[in-house]
Amino acid sequence: MTRQVLKKGIKRGIHFLAAVCFLFIATAFSSYAADGTVQVQLDVKKAGPRAVESLTERGVLRDYQFAWTNMARAFEFSSPDLLEGAFSGDAKQELRQTVSSQQRSHITRRYVDQSHQVEAVFYAPEGDVMELHDTAQYQLQILDGDKTVHDEHVVVHYIVLMTPAADRWVIRELQAVPQF
Amino acid sequence: MARLLQFFSILSLGALFCGVCGAQDLHAPSNVTAGEDVALPTSGSGKATFYLAGPGISQKNDVTLGEEIRLSGQDLRYAGDYTAILCSDTCHTATFYVTAAKPASVIFLVHPSRVPVGQNDAVSGVAFPFDQYRNLITVPENVNFQLSAKDASLWPRSIRTQNGVAWFRANSGKSAGPVQAVASLDDLSAKRAVQQVASDPCNLRITGQRTPNGILVQTEPVHDCAGNVVPDGTIVTFTATGPNGKGTVDAPVKQGIARAKIESPGTSVISVASGVVMGNEIRLGAQP
Numbered sequence: 295m296t297r298q299v300l301k302k303g304i305k306r307g308i309h310f311l312a313a314v315c316f317l318f319i320a321t322a323f324s325s326y327a328a329d330g331t332v333q334v335q336l337d338v339k340k341a342g343p344r345a346v347e348s349l350t351e352r353g354v355l356r357d358y359q360f361a362w363t364n365m366a367r368a369f370e371f372s373s374p375d376l377l378e379g380a381f382s383g384d385a386k387q388e389l390r391q392t393v394s395s396q397q398r399s400h401i402t403r404r405y406v407d408q409s410h411q412v413e414a415v416f417y418a419p420e421g422d423v424m425e426l427h428d429t430a431q432y433q434l435q436i437l438d439g440d441k442t443v444h445d446e447h448v449v450v451h452y453i454v455l456m457t458p459a460a461d462r463w464v465i466r467e468l469q470a471v472p473q474f
Numbered sequence: 475m476a477r478l479l480q481f482f483s484i485l486s487l488g489a490l491f492c493g494v495c496g497a498q499d500l501h502a503p504s505n506v507t508a509g510e511d512v513a514l515p516t517s518g519s520g521k522a523t524f525y526l527a528g529p530g531i532s533q534k535n536d537v538t539l540g541e542e543i544r545l546s547g548q549d550l551r552y553a554g555d556y557t558a559i560l561c562s563d564t565c566h567t568a569t570f571y572v573t574a575a576k577p578a579s580v581i582f583l584v585h586p587s588r589v590p591v592g593q594n595d596a597v598s599g600v601a602f603p604f605d606q607y608r609n610l611i612t613v614p615e616n617v618n619f620q621l622s623a624k625d626a627s628l629w630p631r632s633i634r635t636q637n638g639v640a641w642f643r644a645n646s647g648k649s650a651g652p653v654q655a656v657a658s659l660d661d662l663s664a665k666r667a668v669q670q671v672a673s674d675p676c677n678l679r680i681t682g683q684r685t686p687n688g689i690l691v692q693t694e695p696v697h698d699c700a701g702n703v704v705p706d707g708t709i710v711t712f713t714a715t716g717p718n719g720k721g722t723v724d725a726p727v728k729q730g731i732a733r734a735k736i737e738s739p740g741t742s743v744i745s746v747a748s749g750v751v752m753g754n755e756i757r758l759g760a761q762p
Contacts, residue, residue: 343641384608388530388552396532403527416639419598420585425637436527436557438534443525444559444567453612453638455602467610470529470554472571474637 333409334359341414357463366405372396382464406433426454427474498539500560502568508575508607509551513542528556553609574609582657582664589646590673591700596646601657602639612638620656646670650702672702678753680746688737691744695730703730716742
């Protein structure tokens, strides 16, 4: 009898612990999803003249997502080193300049709840450059120190040029345009 | 009477509220070109803080309401979206786009650097026009592509950019030698070189003779089907079939001719091949 009560108690304890762990993990995950994740959907059906192979599609998707995640962190923490690896050429130079300008003015930007609908519109015959059209949506927050001076949900159209590097695709041009 | 008083009170409060609303405002320009100076008119009076966040810039300044805020072309040299914010009691925002200036350079990618002659769609080129601030020009522009060899134009074509890019594919020419690829836009141009090399060997022919040490075989000058001498280093395979079996020797082409020495004492049949191309066969008698 005593043993059964003890067993029941242990069982309940385990269930309680499991529930607490689940709640903790779920909370952590949802807060990460709200602040840090970058949702990217890539459509390569209209890309040409070269067809985009599935392995390339996965690589571009992964590296584009990585680039936006790092760019958002670079702007949020005014840390130019976070731009390394994902950007190259003019795009990298421009973004580094933005971050160094932020460091001087103590202004930071946050791109929250990012969602990107990306379409590949051009893939060069030799596969050495790809042009993407990204309709991005996010909450743009501009902060002066700790004070938020701007907080708005925006939809921005980006023209992107990506090129393959040694082991990944890098962004060479990232330019917002009024419309495609 | 009481209701009338209430109505006027609400009206005056509303007017006061609207007065505060209109105390400061910021007007965004409708069309800005990269590198151009811009003035943003403001309304209201007193001091305010102005913020500008855009590509390449994060700026904060104290300004006087009612006066224009001047932005230098240097601050607006990158094409993209800019957010201008004016804060005193509250913050007002205006967003505007900066578009690329006129073309100042053409990025031109051509592949491959070496191409065999007589191949379909073997040469391709991609051109992107950029302005002086390295912004991609997305409005359509006509790019003239030209392939020329020895001052003779092989392939002129004008292609309009779409989404900021113009591209072509072309067949390679008939003669080996350097080809110049040019992409030009207005008075701008970018040049690249492509080396056309001979294609696969054609009409392989060999001659051979016995020597005291074996058989010496050599090709006649190796050409492709268009008559271009194949490049040095092209591998030619000689095969000797004799009483002792079959033996093969690979030899590179040097100055148009491949040579090999084969040890085959009995009567031998020598054949030749290069890649998938077969040549003639010769029969040589046994060693005396």
